[in-house]
Amino acid sequence: MSRASSAADKGAAAIELRGVSRSFGGLKAVDDVSLRIQAGTRHVLIGPNGAGKTTLFALMSGELSVSAGKVSLFGQDVTSWSAMRRSRAGLGRTYQITNVFSGLSVQENLVLAMRGRGGGQLNMLTSTRPDAVSSARIDELLSMCGLKNRRDVRAGAMSYGEQRLLELAISLANDPRLLLLDEPAAGLSPAERGPMAETIRRLPRELTIVLIEHDMELALGLADRVSCLYYGSLLADGTPEEVRSDEKVQSVYFGTASSHA
Numbered sequence: 001m002s003r004a005s006s007a008a009d010k011g012a013a014a015i016e017l018r019g020v021s022r023s024f025g026g027l028k029a030v031d032d033v034s035l036r037i038q039a040g041t042r043h044v045l046i047g048p049n050g051a052g053k054t055t056l057f058a059l060m061s062g063e064l065s066v067s068a069g070k071v072s073l074f075g076q077d078v079t080s081w082s083a084m085r086r087s088r089a090g091l092g093r094t095y096q097i098t099n100v101f102s103g104l105s106v107q108e109n110l111v112l113a114m115r116g117r118g119g120g121q122l123n124m125l126t127s128t129r130p131d132a133v134s135s136a137r138i139d140e141l142l143s144m145c146g147l148k149n150r151r152d153v154r155a156g157a158m159s160y161g162e163q164r165l166l167e168l169a170i171s172l173a174n175d176p177r178l179l180l181l182d183e184p185a186a187g188l189s190p191a192e193r194g195p196m197a198e199t200i201r202r203l204p205r206e207l208t209i210v211l212i213e214h215d216m217e218l219a220l221g222l223a224d225r226v227s228c229l230y231y232g233s234l235l236a237d238g239t240p241e242e243v244r245s246d247e248k249v250q251s252v253y254f255g256t257a258s259s260h261a
Ligand SMILES: Nc1ncnc2c1ncn2[C@@H]1O[C@H](COP(=O)(O)OP(=O)(O)OP(=O)(O)O)[C@@H](O)[C@H]1O
Pocket: 024, 027, 029, 047, 048, 049, 050, 051, 052, 053, 054, 055, 056
């Protein structure tokens, strides 16, 4: 039995959505979704463009409020909590678009990430030199994300693939317990996808990861569990094998016309 499944057997949920909906005007972007993501698992969200994946992430992280339903984080009802409060409770996330300070070095980006989310105000005028503790943590993060020799390089001078890895390192800077990764391989060349997938695969198993990914091979290769969204609703939820072979998923996502959703 894998460590992930033994964690799952304990039944502790990292995040749980109960009957969650979100409307934009007349459009139900997320429609009555209930989803329980067990602590220690790697859970991938798939679904066609516009299915509601990013909106669901924003409802988990607190960047958007729910129109209906409840969100719990590590057993606590956080439905009314701000994104900052959820972040302090251990939720980290990345975005589809790279979000690094391109004029700053890798180290400076990480120092700001640690300060910004450590409870203090993010202040660009304060020193971006790390103290000894932060310096050791930066070593760890760089090693974890395959950027060991890039510490003093300006972020904007690195390849796009390395910038995405830096973004991952930034999201890990404050030791999240639950990490939401929004298409970490988006825009990467086939040669850059491998290192990204490998880096995610090697992240500590106790870190719960929810991942949105369009690259099926990468997604299903990383996943313990998969959920497929379609027009805001949960179409299927299960192991990669179960979801891959689900007729409804094949019909709407993989493009076979063998069945209707
Ligand atoms: N702020 C917003 N205002 C209005 N409509 C929105 C807003 N955000 C998302 N939507 C709509 O909600 C639906 C779901 O969008 P969402 O971005 O969550 O889908 P997605 O599955 O992440 O898509 P993609 O794979 O293309 O990123 C879409 O129809 C989108 O146009």
